[in-house]
Amino acid sequence: xxxxxLKSASRSTSARRPNTLEPDDIIAVTLAMxxxxxxxxxxxxxxAAELQITATALYYHFHDKNELLxxxxxxxxxxxxxxxxxxxxxxxxxxxxxxxxxxxxxxxGLARFLxxxxxxAGALRWTEAILEVLYDAGFRGANLKRALAxxxxxxxxxxxxxxxxxxxxxxxxxxxxxxxxxxxAPNKYPRLIELLPExxxxxxxxxxxxxxxxxxxxxxxxxxRVGRTARRKSARP
Amino acid sequence: xxxxxLKSASRSTSARRPNTLEPDDIIAVTLAMxxxxxxxxxxxxxxAAELQITATALYYHFHDKNELLxxxxxxxxxxxxxxxxxxxxxxxxxxxxxxxxxxxxxxxGLARFLxxxxxxAGALRWTEAILEVLYDAGFRGANLKRALAxxxxxxxxxxxxxxxxxxxxxxxxxxxxxxxxxxxAPNKYPRLIELLPExxxxxxxxxxxxxxxxxxxxxxxxxxRVGRTARRKSARP
DNA sequence: ACCTGAACACCGTTCAAGT
DNA sequence: ACCTGAACACCGTTCAAGT
Numbered sequence: 357x358x359x360x361x362l363k364s365a366s367r368s369t370s371a372r373r374p375n376t377l378e379p380d381d382i383i384a385v386t387l388a389m390x391x392x393x394x395x396x397x398x399x400x401x402x403x404a405a406e407l408q409i410t411a412t413a414l415y416y417h418f419h420d421k422n423e424l425l426x427x428x429x430x431x432x433x434x435x436x437x438x439x440x441x442x443x444x445x446x447x448x449x450x451x452x453x454x455x456x457x458x459x460x461x462x463x464x465g466l467a468r469f470l471x472x473x474x475x476x477a478g479a480l481r482w483t484e485a486i487l488e489v490l491y492d493a494g495f496r497g498a499n500l501k502r503a504l505a506x507x508x509x510x511x512x513x514x515x516x517x518x519x520x521x522x523x524x525x526x527x528x529x530x531x532x533x534x535x536x537x538x539x540x541a542p543n544k545y546p547r548l549i550e551l552l553p554e555x556x557x558x559x560x561x562x563x564x565x566x567x568x569x570x571x572x573x574x575x576x577x578x579x580x581r582v583g584r585t586a587r588r589k590s591a592r593p
Numbered sequence: 594x595x596x597x598x599l600k601s602a603s604r605s606t607s608a609r610r611p612n613t614l615e616p617d618d619i620i621a622v623t624l625a626m627x628x629x630x631x632x633x634x635x636x637x638x639x640x641a642a643e644l645q646i647t648a649t650a651l652y653y654h655f656h657d658k659n660e661l662l663x664x665x666x667x668x669x670x671x672x673x674x675x676x677x678x679x680x681x682x683x684x685x686x687x688x689x690x691x692x693x694x695x696x697x698x699x700x701x702g703l704a705r706f707l708x709x710x711x712x713x714a715g716a717l718r719w720t721e722a723i724l725e726v727l728y729d730a731g732f733r734g735a736n737l738k739r740a741l742a743x744x745x746x747x748x749x750x751x752x753x754x755x756x757x758x759x760x761x762x763x764x765x766x767x768x769x770x771x772x773x774x775x776x777x778a779p780n781k782y783p784r785l786i787e788l789l790p791e792x793x794x795x796x797x798x799x800x801x802x803x804x805x806x807x808x809x810x811x812x813x814x815x816x817x818r819v820g821r822t823a824r825r826k827s828a829r830p
Numbered sequence: 831a832c833c834t835g836a837a838c839a840c841c842g843t844t845c846a847a848g849t
Numbered sequence: 850a851c852c853t854g855a856a857c858a859c860c861g862t863t864c865a866a867g868t
Contacts, residue, residue, distance in 0.1 A: 376831095376832085377832085377833095399860065400860085400861065400862085401859080401860075401861090409833070410833070410834055410835075411862090412833080412834070412862080412863085413832075413833050413834075415863080416832060416833070417832090420861080421861065421862090467753055468705075468753045468754070468755070471750050471751065471753040471754055472753075472754055472755070472756075474766075474767065474770070475767065475770035475771060475773070477774075477778075480771065480775070480781075480782050480785060481781075481782075483766070483782075483785055484782045484783075484784055484785045487784040487785055487788055488784050491784055491788070496791075497791055500788065500792070501792060501800070502800065502803060502804075504765075505765070505797070505799075505800035505803070505804055506800075506803075506807060508797070508800075509748065509749065509750070509800075509801070509805075510746055510747070510748075511746065511747075511748035511753070513708050513745050513746070514708065516705045516708040516709075516748070516752075516753055517705070517708055517709055518709070519709075528741075528742070528745060529711075530712065533711070533712035534712060537712050537714075537717060538717070541714075544717075544718075545717050545718075545720075546721075547724040547725050547728055548717060548721045548724055551724060551728070551737065554733075554734055555737070555738060555741070558738055560742070560745070562742075563739065563742035563743075563746075564746070566739060566742070566743075567739075567746045568746075570743060570808075570811045571808075571811075573811070574807045574808075574810070613851085614851085614852095636840085636842080637841085637842065637843085638841075646852070646853090647852070648842085648843090649844085649845090649853070649854080650851075650852050650853075652842095652843070652844085653850085653851060653852070654851090657842080658842065
């Protein structure tokens, strides 16, 4: 969808000079590459090769790699649809955060870029989307800050990774690997060894929605408490 | 502390051949470099230069960079002290997680390495330390899994970064940067612009303990609910 | 205006060769 | 046993030169 928009935009602006390489073409190609292998795998030389130009030519259109990635990640984050506004805010927030996290996992290196460049288009879009839901839910002032912070600290560990996992469900504690390791140091990880049978091979994906529900429930209880206090205050005078 | 332990270990094993470079010497030097600039800044060539050898010499002592970093990060994570066991488990967990997070922030790139190598000594130490507290608190089986998962999803966003921030308190939403950006696209981030005055310049560090308390409170309520159910079940027959 | 080519200062890693 | 040196296949970026 985002790619199609880019293609038509470049075509209309380059109507007079059809064979000229436009910045939007570079972004579109980079976006396609990112979809396949994530951000971390992108290099100026690889992008240039895909475009059949030299790497240094890219520097004519963009000041540096960050500027190009800023544009690309902006498109990625803007492609995340906003959940239906008529849903209860808890469900709306749940859907939004799951979609955002899915996107961060689909593009390894994206989360790191957004944190590194907190003023990038993608980072602002992430914030804006969450603020829309929180505001409609009734969060204001200090509570809004707190809610935004709480959601900022809710990060899928695999969003830290630079490679896309080959299997769908990534086990947090992989019995094989741990067993090999712990055999080398049997008295270093007593609890881990003892609890391994009940912990082994559980995946992040299984517990993501559960953990998220916990976070949202916490936010909801904050909001209710604030609402009660506000009503009491306004009723007194 | 960890460095002193390494030094003496290498001295005792190399008593017969005092001028020989030991793997522990390499680890000690790498550890010192990591303390100054984080993991992300370490390269085989830089480590070798500090040791006054060639980069390729390192490959005689370690199979690859990951093996060296595995050892180094193991020492880093093992240097985190376990909180006093006599404390209430909620306080114990709070102290542990704050210390762990402080360590991850002190060594940019460490969090990413631990996620990338979930069977590394450092990653296992992280898990072991948390399991010790959760087990003593009374978490078992599915609840233990859930608690561990919940804590896994609690990640400081700046742990994703590769550079240590120069200033102590890093603002999540920096008024200057955002204002510059949003002026270029005034109708793209309506909520962000509207709420900027009340959101601006608040730091992650201010909200970290608050967010953590929320997570721990959630875990505690889980534990209480489970305890009640178990007592009811055992009282019935 | 738009792009190339050479160059610089980096990476991780392999491998034959030296002592 | 322990290390060097050359080499390979990469990086991001600058800058003079071409058309």
